[in-house]
Amino acid sequence: xxxxxxxxxVDVGASATKVVILEExxxxxxxxxxxTGVEAAEVSESCRDAILESLGLEKNAIALTGSTxxxxxxxxxSDIKRTEISCHSKxxxxxxxxxxxxxxxxxxxxxxxxxxxxxxxxxxKLNRKCAAGTGSFLEEISTILNKPLEDLNGLxxxxxxxxxxxSFCTVFTxxxxxTNFRRGDRIPDIAAGAFESVIRRIIEMDPLTGxxxxxxxxxxxxPYIVKAFERVLGRPVRVPPxxxxxxxxxxxxxxxxxxxxxxx
Amino acid sequence: MTDxxxxxxxxxxxxxSRRAMAKAMGEYxxxxxxxxxxxxxxxxxCTSVGPAELLVACxxxxxxxxxHGAMLGATRMATDLIPLANAVGYSPEICSYxxxxxxxxxxxxxxxxxxxxxxxxxxxxLIYNTNQCRDVKDWMSYYQKHFDxxxxxxxxPVNITEVTEDHVDVAAKQIEAMVEPLCEITGVKFDxxxxxxxxxxxxxxxxxxxxxxxxxxxxPSPINxxxxxxxxxxxxVMRGSTRAIDYYNLLLEELNTCIETGTGSIEDxxxxxxxxxxxxxxxxxxxxxHFASLKTCVVASTYCNSWIFDAFDADDPFKSMARAYTExxxxxxxxxxxxxxxxxxxxxxxxxxxxxxxxxxxxxxxNRYGMPDRxxxxxxxxxxxxxxxxxxxxxxxxxxxxxxxxxxxxQLAEK
Numbered sequence: 310x311x312x313x314x315x316x317x318x319v320d321v322g323a324s325a326t327k328v329v330i331l332e333e334x335x336x337x338x339x340x341x342x343x344x345t346g347v348e349a350a351e352v353s354e355s356c357r358d359a360i361l362e363s364l365g366l367e368k369n370a371i372a373l374t375g376s377t378x379x380x381x382x383x384x385x386x387s388d389i390k391r392t393e394i395s396c397h398s399k400x401x402x403x404x405x406x407x408x409x410x411x412x413x414x415x416x417x418x419x420x421x422x423x424x425x426x427x428x429x430x431x432x433x434k435l436n437r438k439c440a441a442g443t444g445s446f447l448e449e450i451s452t453i454l455n456k457p458l459e460d461l462n463g464l465x466x467x468x469x470x471x472x473x474x475x476s477f478c479t480v481f482t483x484x485x486x487x488t489n490f491r492r493g494d495r496i497p498d499i500a501a502g503a504f505e506s507v508i509r510r511i512i513e514m515d516p517l518t519g520x521x522x523x524x525x526x527x528x529x530x531x532p533y534i535v536k537a538f539e540r541v542l543g544r545p546v547r548v549p550p551x552x553x554x555x556x557x558x559x560x561x562x563x564x565x566x567x568x569x570x571x572x573x
Numbered sequence: 574m575t576d577x578x579x580x581x582x583x584x585x586x587x588x589x590s591r592r593a594m595a596k597a598m599g600e601y602x603x604x605x606x607x608x609x610x611x612x613x614x615x616x617x618x619c620t621s622v623g624p625a626e627l628l629v630a631c632x633x634x635x636x637x638x639x640x641h642g643a644m645l646g647a648t649r650m651a652t653d654l655i656p657l658a659n660a661v662g663y664s665p666e667i668c669s670y671x672x673x674x675x676x677x678x679x680x681x682x683x684x685x686x687x688x689x690x691x692x693x694x695x696x697x698x699l700i701y702n703t704n705q706c707r708d709v710k711d712w713m714s715y716y717q718k719h720f721d722x723x724x725x726x727x728x729x730p731v732n733i734t735e736v737t738e739d740h741v742d743v744a745a746k747q748i749e750a751m752v753e754p755l756c757e758i759t760g761v762k763f764d765x766x767x768x769x770x771x772x773x774x775x776x777x778x779x780x781x782x783x784x785x786x787x788x789x790x791x792x793p794s795p796i797n798x799x800x801x802x803x804x805x806x807x808x809x810v811m812r813g814s815t816r817a818i819d820y821y822n823l824l825l826e827e828l829n830t831c832i833e834t835g836t837g838s839i840e841d842x843x844x845x846x847x848x849x850x851x852x853x854x855x856x857x858x859x860x861x862x863h864f865a866s867l868k869t870c871v872v873a874s875t876y877c878n879s880w881i882f883d884a885f886d887a888d889d890p891f892k893s894m895a896r897a898y899t900e901x902x903x904x905x906x907x908x909x910x911x912x913x914x915x916x917x918x919x920x921x922x923x924x925x926x927x928x929x930x931x932x933x934x935x936x937x938x939x940n941r942y943g944m945p946d947r948x949x950x951x952x953x954x955x956x957x958x959x960x961x962x963x964x965x966x967x968x969x970x971x972x973x974x975x976x977x978x979x980x981x982x983x984q985l986a987e988k
Contacts, residue, residue, distance in 0.1 A: 379972045394980035418973065430984045432949070435977055437960055 318561025321378035324416025328356035349380035375560035396559030410519035414527040416444035442510025468501030521546040529553035609692040620709040629813035630768035632759040642670030646854025646964035668708035669964035701726035745895035771813035776885035781821035782808040793837025798871035799861035839865040850929030851963040873921040926956040932968035
């Protein structure tokens with residue numbers, strides 16, 4: 310590995326920071342994910358250093374670094390910065406050909422990105438300023454269910470009849486869940502209902518007519534949402550191998566591209 | 574490995590005529606404060622697209638609460654004042670010009686207090702035109718109850734595709750009906766010739782403002798939207814006078830020189846954007862610099878173009894004024910608006926469109942009934958929608974907006 314050029318990609322999301330190291334051909338050789346907290350610069354650096362340590366490499370093994378995510382400008386060791394919309398597109402194109410519609414379900418926001426047959430972006434949309442339909446919503450639901458967030462997927466898998474949560478608003482949904490409890494609804498059905506609520510918020514954003522690719526931390530940690538999405542859409546959807554890392558991989562791919570342009 | 578490189582931000586050229594504008598605006602406000610102090614001439618409060626020419630002809634000093642609303646937004650006082658209006662029953666969902674102005678009144682704080690000779694311009698009459706929205710009437714109603722002064726207005730038909738004689742007659746009759754009560758307040762005899770002169774001056778002013786805006790069709794553009802929102806002040810508040818015309822002559826001279834020398838509003842203009850909807854007043858400077866750092870000039874807007882009134886005709890002052898204030902963009906149907914915007918895209922050589930969905934201003938948020946997708950289909954131009962508000966910064970996310978804008982420019986760069 311030591312004779313190959315390596316590239317780092319950093320995606321500083323509102324909830325989690327994801328860092329990857331790629332070889333020039335896009336092969337993923339290491340990755341690390343940690344909660345972003347309030348120290349984006351330190352967290353991204355510690356993620357990178359942890360990967361390098363696990364690979365037995367020094368910082369100078371990395372040729373270039375790309376950063377993305379809301380705190381992309383805070384990554385002190387970044388050489389190239391791109392928005393997460395560009396990086397998710399780039400990351401998905403490593404695994405799939407266009408046309409496609411990328412649905413990224415993150416901790417704080419959702420993105421819908423349309424790419425044409427050449428992989429060019431034709432449009433994109435971000436969710437409204439609201440937690441409904443994002444990972445934050447699921448965190449709130451796990452709190453009211455008094456269950457760890459990581460248990461939500463397993464609970465949903467046990468559901469037979471998902472509860473329909475109708476409210477637009479996370480706070481109202483929590484109140485709605487209290488009503489569900491009083492009515493005797495089962496926790497697995499409420500958990501499944503929470504995932505389906507996330508999907509409903511997303512299908513309000515776009516007709517989702519193309520080939521759907523799902524990415525993001527919510528997708529990475531909750532395979533249930535993929536099945537639920539397919540059920541709602543009535544057709545299969547695709548998921549890249551590391552859905553939560555897609556943005557970071559895209560950032561590293563931009564670094565590779567930059568390097569190749571620089572050496573031409 | 575290298576550390577993050579800090580790129581030098583491209584400059585936004587400062588408009589040199591701005592001092593002359595500040596002087597003209599200062600004189601305008603000075604006259605209102607003086608009238609407030611002396612009790613003469615009488616003061617009319619008028620919604621921004623109300624019949625200002627008639628008020629001037631009837632001898633009023635005219636004060637525009639919407640102009641004050643914009644000042645509260647631009648000085649970032651609004652977000653602290655809006656909750657005061659919310660607390661007395663004016664919802665955070667309604668016009669944040671209204672709520673910030675009422676909040677300002679309740680707290681007794683205004684940016685005008687820093688102007689020389691400030692005196693609160695207590696109204697003698699309140700005038701509205703619902704061509705913009707119902708909120709302006711509710712706004713004036715608040716002050717009508719408080720000050721116990723008369724209120725008159727024009728209730729304009731809305732969502733119009735073609736303006737017909739019937740539409741114009743309805744508005745013209747309402748304007749004419751104001752003459753007698755207005756003259757009763759000021760005690761002047763209505764001078765029809767003076768009224769015609771005021772309409773004629775407004776026509777000339779409107780033409781000047783249009784010419785100013787159209788300088789932005791040059792590449793690179795000598796002026797950007799964020800500057801235009803400030804420099805439209807005289808076109809809004811000084812209708813029926815020569816002061817604003819003199820100012821725009823000066824500004825035009827500067828902008829034409831820029832065109833001749835190829836001097837752009839921003840350095841190295843690469844992308845040209847059309848902005849639909851209200852400005853986000855509290856973010857004018859940061860937006861201006863952000864776009865400039867992306868080598869992007871917001872060259873044209875629905876908002877600034879709303880103060881172009883082609884219909885003014887001194888030979889038929891009542892009807893032409895009625896037509897001018899009924900032909901307004903905001904009054905029209907989406908079908909008409911889309912045709913108009915297509916023309917603007919061509920004139921200003923637009924690369925992409927930004928729709929500002931202002932939380933508290935549905936009438937100026939044209940993205941809500943499918944227009945962006947229809948226009949993208951017709952024009953082939955990409956768009957984004959940013960969520961925000963004209964004055965209420967509680968409705969605005971800095972990070973989400975920056976990402977949205979930067980991703981959009983990346984998309985334009987990919988083309």
